[in-house]
Amino acid sequence: MTAACTVLSDLFAVENGHTLEVARKHGAYETVGPMLFDKSQFELIEWVLDSGLRGRGGAGFPTGLKWRTVPRKMGKPVYLVINADEGEPGTFKDRFCMEKDPHKLIEGMIIAGFALNVRTAYIYVRGEMLPQIRRLNEALKECYAAGLLGENIQGSRYSLDIYVHRGAGAYICGEETALINSLEGYKGQPRLKPPFPTVSGAFANPTCVNNVETIMALPWILKNGPQAYRQWGTERSPGTKLFSISGDIGKPGVYEIPLGMPMLEFFDLAGGVDGELLGCIPGGSSAPVLNKEECETCTMDYEALGALKSMLGSGAVMPFNTTRDPVRILEPIAHFYAHESCGQCTPCREGTGYADRVFQRIVAGEGRAGDVDMFFDLAANFEWTTICPLATADAWAIKSFVSKFREHFDKYIDASSRKADERELADLRPGGFM
Amino acid sequence: MSGCNAQAIIDAQLDLTIEQVRERMQPYTARVAELQRRYAMKRGVLLQALWLIQEEFGWVPRIGIKWAAEVSDVSPVHAYGVAEFYTMYRKAPMGRFLIQVCEGMCCQLKGANDLIAHLEQALGIHAGDTTEDGLFTVLRVQCLAACGNGPSVLINDEFLYGPGELNEHQEGWSPSAADLDRWIERLRKEAEAKPQPDKVDSLGDIMLDTKGHPGSDGASGAPLPKDYAPPPPALKVKAESQGSAITVSCLCAPEITEASVERSTDGGTTWAAIGTIDVVKTPGVPGPPGGPKTPSYTDEIAVGSTAAYRIVAREAEREARPSAVAEVTAAAVSDDGEEGGKA
Numbered sequence: 001m002t003a004a005c006t007v008l009s010d011l012f013a014v015e016n017g018h019t020l021e022v023a024r025k026h027g028a029y030e031t032v033g034p035m036l037f038d039k040s041q042f043e044l045i046e047w048v049l050d051s052g053l054r055g056r057g058g059a060g061f062p063t064g065l066k067w068r069t070v071p072r073k074m075g076k077p078v079y080l081v082i083n084a085d086e087g088e089p090g091t092f093k094d095r096f097c098m099e100k101d102p103h104k105l106i107e108g109m110i111i112a113g114f115a116l117n118v119r120t121a122y123i124y125v126r127g128e129m130l131p132q133i134r135r136l137n138e139a140l141k142e143c144y145a146a147g148l149l150g151e152n153i154q155g156s157r158y159s160l161d162i163y164v165h166r167g168a169g170a171y172i173c174g175e176e177t178a179l180i181n182s183l184e185g186y187k188g189q190p191r192l193k194p195p196f197p198t199v200s201g202a203f204a205n206p207t208c209v210n211n212v213e214t215i216m217a218l219p220w221i222l223k224n225g226p227q228a229y230r231q232w233g234t235e236r237s238p239g240t241k242l243f244s245i246s247g248d249i250g251k252p253g254v255y256e257i258p259l260g261m262p263m264l265e266f267f268d269l270a271g272g273v274d275g276e277l278l279g280c281i282p283g284g285s286s287a288p289v290l291n292k293e294e295c296e297t298c299t300m301d302y303e304a305l306g307a308l309k310s311m312l313g314s315g316a317v318m319p320f321n322t323t324r325d326p327v328r329i330l331e332p333i334a335h336f337y338a339h340e341s342c343g344q345c346t347p348c349r350e351g352t353g354y355a356d357r358v359f360q361r362i363v364a365g366e367g368r369a370g371d372v373d374m375f376f377d378l379a380a381n382f383e384w385t386t387i388c389p390l391a392t393a394d395a396w397a398i399k400s401f402v403s404k405f406r407e408h409f410d411k412y413i414d415a416s417s418r419k420a421d422e423r424e425l426a427d428l429r430p431g432g433f434m
Numbered sequence: 435m436s437g438c439n440a441q442a443i444i445d446a447q448l449d450l451t452i453e454q455v456r457e458r459m460q461p462y463t464a465r466v467a468e469l470q471r472r473y474a475m476k477r478g479v480l481l482q483a484l485w486l487i488q489e490e491f492g493w494v495p496r497i498g499i500k501w502a503a504e505v506s507d508v509s510p511v512h513a514y515g516v517a518e519f520y521t522m523y524r525k526a527p528m529g530r531f532l533i534q535v536c537e538g539m540c541c542q543l544k545g546a547n548d549l550i551a552h553l554e555q556a557l558g559i560h561a562g563d564t565t566e567d568g569l570f571t572v573l574r575v576q577c578l579a580a581c582g583n584g585p586s587v588l589i590n591d592e593f594l595y596g597p598g599e600l601n602e603h604q605e606g607w608s609p610s611a612a613d614l615d616r617w618i619e620r621l622r623k624e625a626e627a628k629p630q631p632d633k634v635d636s637l638g639d640i641m642l643d644t645k646g647h648p649g650s651d652g653a654s655g656a657p658l659p660k661d662y663a664p665p666p667p668a669l670k671v672k673a674e675s676q677g678s679a680i681t682v683s684c685l686c687a688p689e690i691t692e693a694s695v696e697r698s699t700d701g702g703t704t705w706a707a708i709g710t711i712d713v714v715k716t717p718g719v720p721g722p723p724g725g726p727k728t729p730s731y732t733d734e735i736a737v738g739s740t741a742a743y744r745i746v747a748r749e750a751e752r753e754a755r756p757s758a759v760a761e762v763t764a765a766a767v768s769d770d771g772e773e774g775g776k777a
Contacts, residue, residue, distance in 0.1 A: 037663075038664060039663070039664070040663055040664045040665060040666035040667065040687070040754065041663045041666065041687070042666030042669070042687035042689075042726070043666060043667070043669065046669055046685070046726075065721070068721070068722070068724075068725050068726065069721075069722045069724065069725070071724050072689075073660075073688070073689045075660075077474070077647075077648070077657075086579045087576070087577050087579060088577065089538040089539050089540055089576070089577040089581065090538075090539070090540050090577075090581050091577075091579060091581070092579045092580055092581050092582055094579070095579045095580065114663065117658065119647075119648060119655070119657060119658045120472075120474075120647045120648075120655075126579070127485075127520070127522045128522070128534075128578055128579070128588060128591075129579070130591035130592070130634075130636075130638055131591070131592060131593060131601045133637070133638030134635075134638040134639055136638070137637075137638045137639050137640055137641065138639070140641060141641055144641060144644070150644070150645070151645065151655070151656060156662070157659055157661075157662040158658070158662045158663070159655070159656065159658060159662075161472075161644055161645065161646070161647070161655060163472045163640075163644070164637075164638065164640065165481070165482070166481065166482060166485060166636070166637060166638070167481070167520075168481055168484065168485070168520035168521070168522040168523055169520050169521040169522030169523075170520050170521065171576065171577070182481065183473075183478060184473075184475070184477060184478055185477035185478050185479065185480030185481060185506055185508060185516065186477075186516065187515060187516055187519040187520075188519065188520070202474075203473075203474040203475055203478075205474070244581065244582060245582070246540045246543075246544075246581040246582050246584060247540055247543050248543065251605070251606055252581070252582040252583075252584075252605075252606050253582050253605045253606060254582065281539075285538075285539060316581070318539070318540055318543075320543060324543065328542070329539050329542075329543070332537060332538055332539040332542050333539050335537075336538060336539070336576050336577070339576055340576060342519075
């Protein structure tokens, strides 16, 4: 590991790091004072752009560029909404952050809010994370009592209120426009873009939606300058990132590493792969799977994974070993997307469900010749044909698994072809499989 | 929700009138008032109001949805659609202890299916059902964002990801069948000792006296003053010479209206304004509208001499602090068009 990078994780191991008292001893809220209030909004935005910080929620869009598009001076209220609706299978970094260091998030929100003319900010936390919601509310109360939130923060002319909004269990609310709908009291169904939320979002006002981890990097960047942040990472993926690693690995957990680290080096850091590596999902279930050869050559940054037609996503790394059956890994993924489709667009609502049912059939030993090829056809019909990328993520997962681990799928089909006669009879029964 | 008793639901729905619900929701008045202050429009309250209903009743009956619609200023049918959309609102009464086990891919690698099978066997029910004594409900759910402790298990709203108490996290710890047996035993004892469960604050103990969203009903928060932040200075000032012609350029915030260019020939001791640029008319940088601008100004100095430039930007009446200084020496242009000095 290169020089210890603790942009985000410096308080994770500190006892009671979630309390204001301890966090302040470790430098929390040092930026909330002249360091922030003497800067103009424009300087802050350009700083973030120069630091090269990219959105850590999955898409990796440069944060500074997103901020530039917020119309700060229109006279309309601008909202900052923190996306803490973490639910991508494999990802658990945001939960960890809110639990261990809520004050870094709040400090980052004050910085982002100041830069973007925000008077009211919301933290949208997924409904399952009630313990983390309690912790955030506790931290917010401490901040109000200490004059770090509310009106005229620390004697300045800036005022900010932060409210926690509890979601109610819908993966799709992690998509920013669905999240805004959910915040407004609608079903969490994504909206068409444009208009982009930065121009017309919550209650038709400009709304900047940022991930928890993105915002948590801001205090460090403000303290140390944008160039210092570039000491880690690569030219186009600077800085550090939290990776949540689970699956067949020695020490699953959340790790902060510089971007651009070779994947195998990261595995060693996390206790090494259990058994012999077969493949790895590098960025949450939406990210196309990598086979062993690809894992051996790739580095953990946006470009290297993009070049392999996969993605860094939310940084959820999930290696699996040769004792695993890729069909059994893909099956829950396909089921997940079918379960979480919001039902708004037909290709996704029908397509993800259809794919799921075919998988159930294959796993149940009733696969048919041609099923595997049909997945490509099916995926092509719901990839990029919907409002949001949920169906596309499903299509990528299916296509990558089927093309890289084809022989495992064929084994199921071969085994089940022996039962073909019985199955044809079953198909004639009403209510049979498809 | 599978496995619920349809007749029980209907009975429960019929037993309540909206007046009774309003009566029962009286203790929540302070929280409702606080929530209504927090959003630009009351409908933002809806999801939270449904949580309050679930906190009071243990599930979300239709008449409760009507109450949530009232306090959020939306139609009952809208509220009903929303309540149906989100999976965490319980559409039927459930057991006192809801055990949710993740069936996502990471947790399946760690044996989630075996764990669920064990629970089903230990409690004598299928996932989705409630035990006869009304104590336990088991659900298979999607990712709980605790994959490092897979298979992830939630007991009511608390994470089981450590060997100690609920919510006590231990890195890499995974619940085993024996752990679940231990917890079932413990919860049974708890139910015996305490026949009535404690209510758990479904909004996680929010502050009750914030000033709210400026302009909302009951809010007293003042809007932000327009000029709370200092005016933005020009950034990235560059001066380039093309023979005696000097081009001074910079990056200006979109709100800048005018920039005056200042020159110093004594190394930055005295500054003289040499001209102004109407930034409003300068086109923005490529990209979405409303982005920053790159105004430029052309000056003449004698070849071989050195000058320093800085830019003072103005946002309407307010003057920003001067920009950083760019120094340039005017170099002669040779015949092959070689460029001169650069700051």
